Amino acid sequence: MKHNILFFIVVAALFASCKDEVLPKPKAMLRLDYPTAEYTQAGSDCVYTFDQNMLSNIKENEDCSLVLDYPMMNGSIYLTYKPVHGNLDTLLVDAQKLSYEHVVKADNIVEQPFINQENGVYGMFYEVSGNAASQSQFYVTDSINHFVTGSLYFYAKPNYDSILPAAMYLQNDIRRIMESMRWKK
Incomplete structure (x- = not known):
């Protein structure tokens, strides 16, 4: 009798485990949507x-160096002024050297x-791809x-796949900064 019950349990377990084949989920990226950028001078x-994204908070230093902080994206754009x-x-040479210091961790740097x-x-705009400390x-x-x-720096360990949406958004802001830059007379 015990053998019959054990036999039925084993057979029931085998039938219960025979389901559709398990397939791995396709690779996907986290979808992060950011609001459309609105700019003010x-x-x-x-x-x-220059034009500043209204999502950023600006911090000004006495030497005209600025930090555009993006709390929503956990990152900042640092601007340094030199006469x-x-x-x-x-x-x-210093600016180019600073950009190419990231070549150790970067997959590619596009000028x-x-x-x-x-x-x-x-x-010159340098787009840095890969797990470098700065993406731009x-x-x-x-x-x-x-x-x-x-x-451009993020306040997180560099993981290119994770920060890519925010990096792309902020790269567009950097391009806008460059395009709208004006020198006061």
Whole structure:
């Protein structure tokens, strides 16, 4: 009798376990939607202005260096201002060196030149892909008096797949900063 009950339990377990084949879930990315960017001109006592995303909070230092903090994305864009006093070559080399310090962890660094002759703004945008500390770097200058460098950093361990949506959103803001940069007279 015990063998019959044991036999029925084993047979029932086998039938219960015979279901459809288990398939792995397809790879997917977390969908993060951010609001459409709205811009206002960043007003400061500095020698330059630009369009600031209204989602960011601006913190100004006394040397015209700024931090655009994005609490919603846990990241910031750091802007550093340097006056040009015959040291443009040194400033350019330093900005390029800063961008290529990330090559150790980066999968790729894409350079995108920027030229706005009408407003006297020239620069370079560096898009960094991979698990680097900074996902974007840039510099803009008028080649005579002003030089601004910028870097995007997140307050998290670099994981490119996880921060990609926020990085893309903030890269668009960086491009807007470069395009709207104006030097005060």
